[in-house]
Amino acid sequence: MNSAGHPCRPAADHSSRKKLVKERIAGKDAALTPESDFNILHNVLPTIGIWHMQATSQNTIAENHYGPIATNDPSSLSRSASCANFKRPANFKDCGNYYPLHRSMSTFWNAQILDCWRLEFGFTTHEEMLKYFETMENLPEFDYFMDKATRITSRWVSLESISQALCPGNVESIPMEIQFPVGDPFPLYHNLSQEQNTETLKDFFQEHENFTGDRVLANSILFKWEYSLWLELAYAVPxxxxxxxxxxxxxxxxxxxxxxxxxxxxxxxxxxxxxxxxSSKDLKDAIWNNWLVNVTGELGKWIPDDLLQEHYNRWLEELLKKSNGSFDDSFLRKVLSPNVEFFLRLKEEFETSVGLHHRSKSHTSPHLRAEYQQLLTMYQEEKLHIFRKGRSMGHSATDLFDKGVLQLRTGALKNFLDKQTDYVETLKDMDQLRKPASLPSSSSNSSVSTHEFSLPMSPPLSSHFESNSNSDSNFDFDFDKNSDSDSDSINHAMDGLNGHHDDEETDLLMLKQSSTRLLPGLELMPTIDPNSGRLLSEWTSEEELEMLYNEEMGKEDSDGEVEKGLSDVEEYWETSDNEKG
DNA sequence: TGAAGGCGAGGAAGGCTGCG
DNA sequence: CGCAGCCTTCCTCGCCTTCA
Structure with missing residues (x-):
């Protein structure tokens, strides 16, 4: 095989590589330490996987809203699932539910929103609404629909409306146009005591006496609010x-x-x-520019980086199964893995080159018309979005946002900050221990040492809660749903996270930043040869480097033949070709 | 402070289902 | 009836939180 035409071209040409190897073996390279950064993962900066985060948040919302397995409560997704023949997930912790759960929950969400539109327009059934729009000759202006959508959001998809549904006493303060349509009071719930056995009863939620709100309506509002966030995320990613x-x-x-x-x-x-x-602005930009990737270059085809990795893992696992290899194989790590995208596209390119049109390998999703019909009929018959005094049918969803704010206020955030402070203290101790042994030139000459860190600087972690441990501390979310809008509530909560910036305490995070800033390590700073345009360093271990050096020296000393300039990768291809041929 | 229980970017095994 | 692939269930283990 002609090495020049090989897609996995070696990273360095022979002379520059030899020079580099000699320098490293001789210890001239400042980054040559007993354990390099790459080996000890010193500079690894973990970022959250967006796809897995989406899957987990969807599972959490689903677990909150599916309710008991067998229930008549129209606000529980179990009821909706059985109505529209969707499967109830067996395990709400499994990320494998992602697509089925997305399909079912978005169908429930859409159907509930359509039911809200029906009530907003004042139709009795959804068929009437559909007929109305089908026969309409001139559609109203966009602003007309926007106005109605805003009212629907305020009435059925907001945190304030939940408290309105649960505590209807202070309805007078709410504008008429966003008050719920009111239905007949719900008869005292009798099913629990008469029809359910005690084993099933423990899964059912029971209201306190004198409950005058509508738990079913509140549940459905909460579901729409929480899943709206998720859907917004699902739109923003692609x-x-x-x-x-x-x-x-x-x-x-x-x-x-x-x-x-x-x-x-x-x-x-x-x-x-x-x-x-x-983080510096550059680091932040680097993370934000790489969190979502688009390998096709088409609009609307962005995916999270961890999902792309999952796709590649699937192909790599298939490959390993067939070749009986392992993930540690050098060839897999250095050749296949970095180029997996190109190998995956290779087959399609072959097909295109001989004039075969690319065909999709998956079926399109079947339509959901029947499911929507069933759901809309059920929501309408059960009067899901109409306020019925005293209605509670055994399912109570938790306001996760409210509970989360409360949990962070009552200690979780303090524990988190304490942990971070401990970490910084440990880094401080390590820094003190390292100082005598560190090379004077290592940081001052570093190209990264001039790195500028972004402001504002950190809040005083260590003292923040020590001086303000009571509930009146300056760290106070002051979360009040009845008076604030959603965005205000969220802003208040975020303010709680921000804390105060102007304290003059010792800034321990400066130490954390300086202790963990990236140094030009052996493997982390590949450089490009200006003449050849090739990479001058690879992810090569010390042992491999030494072996390489010995091989190079051996070749040079033995016969003085014309240097081929082959790297280990090229040699692999050479030998494998020879074996085959 | 220690025990108990929960959680999860898992994995293996066995059952189920559809197809030839 | 056998096979392959999919799905579900059960088990595991390290880490973390909660509670007594």
Whole structure:
């Protein structure tokens, strides 16, 4: 095989590589340490996987709203699922539910929104509404629909309307046009005591006496509010709108906190602190520009980086199954893995080159007309979006956002900050220990040492709660649904995260930044040869480098033949070709 | 402070289903 | 009836939180 035409061209030409190897073996390279950055993963900066975060948040919302397996409650998604013949997930922790759950929950969400439109227009059935629009000759202006949509959002998809549904006493303060349509009072619930056995009863939620609200309506509003966020995220990702994605991720901190997903809560808090207090603008841009990727270059085809990795993993696993190899194989790591996208496209290119039109390998989704008909009929018959005094049918969804804010206020955020402070203290100790042994030139000459860190600087972590441990501390969300709008509530909650910036305490995060700033490590700073345009360094271990050097020296000393300039990768291809031929 | 229980970017095995 | 592929269930383990 002609090495020049090989897609996996070696990273360095022979002379520059030899020089580099000699320097490294001789210890001239400042980054040559007993354990390089790559080996000890010193400079790894973990970022959250957006697709997995989406899957987990969807699972959390689903678990909150599916309710008991067998129930008549129209606000529980179990009822909707059985009505429209969707499967109820067996395990709400499984990311494998992502697509079926997305399909079913978005269908429920759409059907409920359509039911709200029906009530807004004042139709008795959805068939009447459909007929009305079919026979309409001139559609009204966009602003007309926008106005109605705003009213629907205020009435049926907002946090304030939940409290309106549960505590209808202060309805007078709400404008008439966003008050619920009122139906007949709900008869005292009798099914529980008469028809359900005690085993089933424990899954059912029971209201306190004198309950005058409408739990079913409140549940449905809560579902629409929480899943609206998720859908917004699902729209923002394919559009590649990382700013919008990040705005929703900030709200998800509270949803995760309320849903008991402590790992995601802390990971998102870490990301928030990273972007607000620790990272430079360049680092932030680097993360934001790579969180979503578009390998096709087409509009609306952006996907999260972790989903792309999952796609590649699938192909790599297939490959390994057939070749009986392992993920540690050098050829897999250095040749196949970095170029997996091109190998995947190779077959399609072959087909195109011989004039075969590319065909999709998947079926299109079947239509959901029957499902929508059934759901709309059920919601209408059960008067889901009409206020009925005293209605509660055994299912009560949790306000995850509210619960999350409360959880963070009552200690979770303090614990998180304490942990971060401990980490910084540890880095401080390590820094003290390292100082005598460190090379004087290592940081001062570094190209990264002039790195500028973004402001504002960090809040005083260590003292923040020590001096203000009571409930009147300056860290106070002051979360009041009855008086604030959704955005105000969210802003208040985010303000709580921000804390105060103007304290004059020792800034420990400056230390964290300086201790963990990227140094030009052996493998992390590949350089380009200006003449050949090739990479001058690879991810090569010390042992491999030494072996390489010995081989190079051996070749040079033995016969002095014309140097081929083959790298280990090229040699692999050479030998494998020879074996085959 | 220790025990108990929950959580999860998992994995294996066995059952189920559809197809030839 | 056998086979392949899919799906579900059960088990595992390390880490973390909660509670007594």
């Amino acid at each position: 559009e590649g709108d990382i700013g919008r994605v990040w705005e929703i991720m900030k709200i998800l901190i509270f949803i995760f906190a309320g849903g008991g997903n402590t790992n995601y809560r802390d990971l998102l808090l870490e990301m928030y602190c990273l972007f607000c207090y620790e």
